[in-house]
Amino acid sequence: MTVNMPTPAAPFNIGTRGSPLALAQAYETRTRLMAAFDLPQEAFKICVIKVTGDQILDKPLREIDGKGLFTREIEEALLEGTIDIAVHSTKDMPVAQPAGLVMETFLPREDVRDAFVSLKYKSLHDLPDGAVVGTSSTRRRAQLAAKFPNLQVVEFRGNVQTRLKKLAEGVADATFLATAGLRRLGMEDVPYMPIDAEHMLPAIAQGAIGIERRVDDERAAEMLAAIHDAPTGHRLAAERALLAGLDGSCETPIGGLAEIEGGMLRLRGEILRGDGSEVLTDDATVPLADGPKLGAEMAARLLAQAGPGFFDHS
Numbered sequence: 001m002t003v004n005m006p007t008p009a010a011p012f013n014i015g016t017r018g019s020p021l022a023l024a025q026a027y028e029t030r031t032r033l034m035a036a037f038d039l040p041q042e043a044f045k046i047c048v049i050k051v052t053g054d055q056i057l058d059k060p061l062r063e064i065d066g067k068g069l070f071t072r073e074i075e076e077a078l079l080e081g082t083i084d085i086a087v088h089s090t091k092d093m094p095v096a097q098p099a100g101l102v103m104e105t106f107l108p109r110e111d112v113r114d115a116f117v118s119l120k121y122k123s124l125h126d127l128p129d130g131a132v133v134g135t136s137s138t139r140r141r142a143q144l145a146a147k148f149p150n151l152q153v154v155e156f157r158g159n160v161q162t163r164l165k166k167l168a169e170g171v172a173d174a175t176f177l178a179t180a181g182l183r184r185l186g187m188e189d190v191p192y193m194p195i196d197a198e199h200m201l202p203a204i205a206q207g208a209i210g211i212e213r214r215v216d217d218e219r220a221a222e223m224l225a226a227i228h229d230a231p232t233g234h235r236l237a238a239e240r241a242l243l244a245g246l247d248g249s250c251e252t253p254i255g256g257l258a259e260i261e262g263g264m265l266r267l268r269g270e271i272l273r274g275d276g277s278e279v280l281t282d283d284a285t286v287p288l289a290d291g292p293k294l295g296a297e298m299a300a301r302l303l304a305q306a307g308p309g310f311f312d313h314s
């Protein structure tokens with residue numbers, strides 16, 4: 001190690017949003033860095049940064065100019081040097097970072113599956129006709145409309161805690177959350193049932209913590225290299241290439257999942273019309289190094305099948 005290690009007097013500043021899930025992810029990052037370099041907790045400082053998106057809770061995000069709503073203030077702090085790294089849910093991040101920043105470090109991925117969450121029913125298949133399901137995800141909404149047209153879907157925003165409170169208040173019979181979020185928050189007492197990817201293909205990068213840094217910060221680069229998980233990196237490279245090729249954001253109904261099977265990389269992709277009336281899927285396996293190429297090719301194949309206007313009127 002050629003770099004100056006942080007000390008309690010000059011700590012390494014870890015930037016994060018203030019939601020309980022974001023904090024859990026920042027703590028996990030700190031724990032891994034402490035272990036990798038045998039540093040005390042005091043050599044790190046968790047810096048909570050307020051972002052615009054956390055202050056607007058009354059509207060679906062797609063009705064706001066969503067670009068950077070959850071990241072702008074954090075990336076500014078990173079560029080200014082107030083923080084050394086920023087910890088994110090990769091799922092919520094655009095595929096390209098602003099000039100001067102990179103996100104190349106990914107921690108070992110959690111469970112990628114969506115979870116069915118309900119205080120009244122055990123699983124998705126137990127929901128009666130007309131049951132009310134709350135979600136703000138265009139992907140989950142379209143997937144449900146395609147497979148369970150008899151459910152009613154209502155808009156459901158807010159963090160994990162808020163959504164659970166809404167369920168308890170009876171605003172909906174069930175909701176969907178990422179299993180990873182529930183696990184990271186230690187919410188094992190919440191009644192949830194993970195849904196296999198073949199029934200509900202997760203969001204691209206679901207369950208993966210990504211860490212952003214300044215491109216020219218060699219100390220941060222060396223420190224992050226020690227906690228990077230290569231298999232997760234390969235999977236995300238393929239998934240994010242698919243997302244980039246589809247020109248999608250987290251507000252487009254797209255599912256995607258890369259897995260490593262017998263040393264090969266399998267990528268599944270899915271795009272949906274917003275109302276669930278059409279679902280296009282693809283599934284291919286290539287050598288690990290070809291993941292990004294496969295992602296780009298799969299995007300092109302899906303878009304060719306979809307034709308113009310597929311994502312309109314979502």
Ligand SMILES: NCc1[nH]cc(CCC(=O)O)c1CC(=O)O
Nearest residue numbers: 089091177178180181206207208
């Ligand atoms: N869009 C919000 C968001 N961003 C990341 C997670 C969960 C953790 C993850 O997927 O890494 C969630 C909540 C959810 O979808 O239930």
